[in-house]
Amino acid sequence: MLPPKNDPRWTWFIDHIGETHVTDLSAKMFLSRLKMQAGAGHADKRELIAMAHAFFTKHETALADDIRRIFADEAGRKNS
């Protein structure tokens, strides 16, 4: 299940976006764009979290495996 926007795992996720592993092509493309925006300073962390949260909310069913991997395995473990 997708964590709420104020969950600290989102901050971890944005800080480590380059290390994230996803399998779906749309998620790869979306996260690449997010990474470029973060790198170019085009958006602050709160905006990046809002964009990522909105994307994963829209695709929660289709990207269930990727979401589980990001938040349960990676961010979840590092934040626990």
Place this chain on the structure above:
Amino acid sequence: MKTVQETTDLIRAGKRLVIAGDEHLLAQLPRGEWIGGTTPYFMGEEGGLFSRELLQVSELPDSVVSVQTSFYDVRLLHRIPHDYHTSGFSFIVIPAFSEVHHAFAKDCSSWPDVFDRPLVGWVAGVELSEVGKVHPKVFDGVTGVSSESKALALHAELPEDIYARACIVNLFKAGTGDVLHFPERGFEVTECYVNNFKHNFADYLIANKIDTREPLVANYMGAMVNVGIQHVDAEARKVTLYAPVFPEVDYRVAVPVEDYAVEFNKLLETGHTKDVVFSCNCILNYLYAGLEGKKTGQMVGPITFGEIAYILLNQTLVYLTIEKM
């Protein structure tokens, strides 16, 4: 591969189709729920082929609820995601060398919501000897209108329990050589940074004897995205590319692929390639890997002047699957 008559029969039977072929064949087809784009190069059931007599036809499954078609000029291009269905996918065909081709390639990745539904398709082309003389075209079967300057999309609606997925197969991997950066977004490059040192890109390619059949490769979170090298102008010290480079992205020259058909078939065995309703592959793979007469698994479809899976790709096979959730 189908004849005009066989394709006409499918259209008249109410099938929803995505059709690739020579202009004079597409122009003979009756109106119906189809879109098309020009190319005389294909991956057919028996392997790669050139044909001005046959059409390549991808039939959308009966699970598709409805389709709508729309042309987009440069001004309206960014509205494509607005026309996505809540559940579904979209095809896009763009005439090569048009203003809309370049605008799509440079801007689409920044459009809001572009990644919300699978967007796949191809850049329509012509016989290579006719480049610059004959304009590639796209055809809207619903209205009977064709265009050499506008992109054409078919937006397909699916029931909520059916899911479409855009996928790619790219045999090229980034080499371990220099990291390349480009300060400007675009298809034409003069300046680049090689491991953070400023160079002229044409000079760099020539001095390092880079084989320009190998694309530049960027890693998009595990998806390898190629940029094909079209022309190196030593005198003008300028390089023309088949897709734009972006300033925020690291590029490397690809490792050569030994035998494209063999490696491709190996890679297909490891991927999810059932329920494929559409695929397309690149004219550069067709040429450089000598794919004429060679099969690439069960994948059939147009050989194109650019492949689209959300963004413009080069030297990549794109396919769309439709499956039950």
